Amino acid sequence: MSKEQMNRAIKVGVLGFGGLGQAASKVLAPKQEMILVAAADKQGYIYNEAGLNEDACIDVYYQQGSVGYLEPNGTLSHNSIEELIQKAAVDGYFLALPNLPNTFMADVARLFIESGWRGVLVDALKRTSAVEQLLELKEELLAAGITYMTGCGATPGLLTAGAAIAAQSYAEIHRVKITFGVGIANWEAYRATIREDIAHLPGFDVEKARAMSDEQVEAFLDKTNGILTLENMEHADDIMLELAGICSRDRVTVGGVVDTRNPKKPLSTNVQITGRTFEGKISTHTFTLGDETSMAANVCGPAFGYLKAGVSLHRRGIYGLFTAAEIMPQFVK
Structure with missing residues (x-):
């Protein structure tokens, strides 16, 4: 430079x-x-x-x-x-x-x-x-x-912005569904991120996940074969789309699968926006991220x-x- x-x-x-x-x-x-x-x-x-x-x-x-x-x-x-x-x-x-x-x-x-x-x-x-x-x-x-x-x-962020743009095709938004797949070779490279994901699992919260030692995280991941399956997460995509006037937050769902032992994504990350057009048609836009792009x-x-x-x-x-x-x-x- x-x-x-x-x-x-x-x-x-x-x-x-x-x-x-x-x-x-x-x-x-x-x-x-x-x-x-x-x-x-x-x-x-x-x-x-x-x-x-x-x-x-x-x-x-x-x-x-x-x-x-x-x-x-x-x-x-x-x-x-x-x-x-x-x-x-x-x-x-x-x-x-x-x-x-x-x-x-x-x-x-x-x-x-x-x-x-x-x-x-x-x-x-x-x-x-x-x-x-x-x-x-x-x-x-x-x-x-x-x-x-x-x-x-990425989510919130890239996928939320994609949903905001895709929403323009519709007169009313019925549902925004975000599904992510993350693959990392070694969880220790993203310790804080993995702890934040664990905090979303049933039986956990932010403080409990934060208090886990690295050894406890390792032991937990051993039980799940390194896979974290996350559903109905508390993700700010909902409030962001609500603030933007696109839909109420209860119409937004976020979930996904994180593989902490394999860099290959367990599934493709995507956002689906379902709505009604001004002609009365119900349709879904899907924006899918390339599997080769990392978290x-x-x-x-x-x-x-x-x-x-x-x-x-x-x-x-x-x-x-x-x-x-x-x-x-x-x-x-």
Whole structure:
């Protein structure tokens, strides 16, 4: 990237450097319109206005447990997010953080509001109740000069946006059914994501899943042969489509199958939108994602597309809270 391109590029930070955060850094690496300059995890952070080397960040995270160990720009800290907000000149952050406990993302949003920082925040939140907490901060985000894009991963996110577009064929929406298939070779690469999925299973909740040790998760996955089958999940696609005026949330269902031991998807991810046309016909649109696209590709790609759209809004003085069903993402070159 030339110096001129670097100056024009959107400067991005990634909070959380587990599986999703690492994938996000790889997605950004070849981009010309965005440059990764900051990253944080539980134990530290790294900031370099000239850009980060994603391979070096990933290597040190695996070897020592934190990007804070990477010389010369890493810093070890137990207040990594707060310190990075104050230190880094960043246009927007992707919050690749586990929402465990269920209040965590709203708490992080409050950190940004209280810090006086202005810019764009993007999350890939799953739970309806977590998005409801952010809705309570809508006026505060607006007043703080923050443009916050929520539910901008795969589901909610890419599939919710697909449903919002497909709904235009109909006079009335009867049902939106989202079914996802996720395949990962090793659950430990996405520990927080898998814990969040376990929290949706009968007999579990967010706190119980959060409290499980890695050994307990392993033992549970042994019982299910590595397969998690999820039905009628509390997924924010419902509130996002309701807020967009497309249908009431009780007409939206989300479920799927996660294979934690095989990178091949156990089934194709799709969204089906059933409705009545103005001629009185009942029909269903189906939008199916390619089986070769990974969870990381379908989460991080849209997240940065929404971040670019958020930067466009922010530069026009448009602040507050928006969802993936309200704003079109912009492709990041």
